[in-house]
Amino acid sequence: MNTSPRQKILIVDDEPDIRELLEITLGRMKLETFSARNLGEAQALLQREHFDLCLTDMRLPDGTGLELVQHIQQRDPNLPVAMITAYGSLETAINALKAGAFDFLTKPVELPRLRELVSSALRLPTAGGLSTAIERRLLGDSPPMANLRKQIDKLARSQAPVYISGESGSGKELVARLIHEQGPRASRPFVPVNCGAIPSELMESEFFGHRKGSFTGAVEDKPGLFQAAHGGTLFLDEVADLPLSMQVKLLRAIQEKAVRSVGGQQETVVDVRILCATHKDLEAEVSAERFRQDLYYRLNVIELRVPSLRERRDDIEALAMHVLKRLAKDTGQPEARLHPQALEALKNYRFPGNVRELENVLERAHTLCENRTIEAQDLRLSEGNCTADGAMADLTQVDNLEDYLESVERKLILQALEETRWNRTAAAQRLSLSFRSMRYRLKKLGLD
Structure with missing residues (x-):
């Protein structure tokens, strides 16, 4: 971390003791500090000086820290702002994160946590290189993708929990990785976990670790996923699949920023950013009482929706060309070309499996095609998912009308x-x- 005196921190608090504590702590980190007692003084300083970080109390004599966050977002959105809130004011902190705050601290301020937050904020990449790096990984020039890249760029500069929604195969894990890689935790671990793939009886051990002898088969101490992600990002994929009993324990770990391993006596402090995803409607899961409302609000501070491939058909050609280049490189064979009719077939297909299905379709066609040209028939697309009108059912495929109609009904409802x-x-x-x-x-x- 570059800690030259040129890095300037703005401290906004009306309590002299708090200001002095922050000034001394940051001064020892070789950072230059400027202090303001209220909103007006802070805005005046922001006009005269360029700052690398702003720390502000929520309650100010002439306004709120939230107003300062909004003021900075309008004038200098690349300046990270951390909110200092009273202990237990979780709703206030969440509102600050939604407004664009980088992170928050609670009073009384814990100095290790303060130093950690400041160091993290000062590691943020400079604005300019973010969009280019994201564009190289997230292909497509359609309006939905341009908007998604813009949102990733912004969320990478925050520590707010993000709920990534979208259909299966749409690229939710890639989006989570980009948020992590473009943020201040990029050099720390990114730990993805499929919540639906862990047996319920092993969940607590997997998430929080266990001590030797705590249960049959625990032959040695083992750290959990939270410990593995310390300092980095924990990505909870298919979070809606967590059983209610585990949701309670997850909520507590997130709120307390500490975990206790199975069989352990003491809690371990963990610093992780939580990103989560699911293809299900999480709000509907809450309504059906399959997902805890308090955990939902804690995870869904900001929702980021990944568009389906159907919503960005203009990107299909670029994605297909990219996949074919990769396949040629992987197999050491000349690059296959798409016949115009094959490309048209891809553009008219619904792709219920999204980008993942497109990759699978092209990989199969790449193997089956002749003369390095992929014809429409090589794609073997399901007619039931094509958008072209007028296709007639093949009666040789219908053994029982009721079963056939039921299968069509099932496909349409899904x-x-x-x-x-x-x-x-x-x-x-x-x-x-x-x-x-x-x-x-x-x-x-x-x-x-």
Whole structure:
């Protein structure tokens, strides 16, 4: 970390003791400090000086720290602002993060946590290189992708928890990695975990670790995922699959910033940024009482939606070319070309599996094609997911009309659920069904 005197920190607090504590602590870090007692003084200093970080109390004599965050966001959005709040004012801190604050501290200020926050803020990449780096990894020039890149750029400069929503295969983990890699924790671990893949009886041990002898098979001490991600980012994929008992323990770990291993007597302090994702409608899961509302609000400080491939068809050609180049490099063969009709078929396909399905389709076609040219038939796309009208059913594929109609009904209902992020009410409206009729069909098809 560059700690030259040129790095300037603005401290905004009306309590002299707090200002002095912050000035002494930051001075020992060889940082230059400027202090303001109120909102007016802070705004005046911001006009005269360039700062690398601002620390502000929430309550000020002539306004609030939230107003200062908003003021800075409008005039210098690249300046990180950390909010100092009273202990237990979690809602205030969350509002600050939503307004654009980098992070928050609670009173009484813990000096190790203060130094950690300041060091993290000063490691932020300079604004300019972010968008270029994201663009190289997140392909596509469509408006939805341009907006997504802009949001990633902004969220990388924050420590706010982010809930990444989107359909399966749309690239949620890539988005999480980019947020991590473009932020101040880039040199620290990025630990992804699929919450649906861990057996429920092993979850506590996997997340928090265990001590030797704490249960049968615990032959040595083992750190958990939180400890492994210390200083970095913990990405909870398919977080909606966590059982309620584990949700309680996860909430406590996030709130207390500490974990206790299975069989352990003491808590271990952990510093992790939480990013989570699921293809399900998390709000609907809360309504159905399958997901805790308090955990939902703690994780969903900021929601970032990843668009489906259907919403950015203009990107399909660029994505396909990128995949074919990669396949040629991986196999050591000349690059295959897409026949115009094959490209048109891809653009007319619904891609329920999104980018992941596009990659699989092209990998199969790359193997099957002749003369290094991928024809439309090489793609082997499912007709049920093509958007072209007028296709007739192949009667040789229909053994039983009732079963066939039920399979079509199932596909359409699943498609509507995926397009509405598993919001049953919205899916029913999409299919012009009453909610009661939708509920009946879901039960009949075993989708409830």
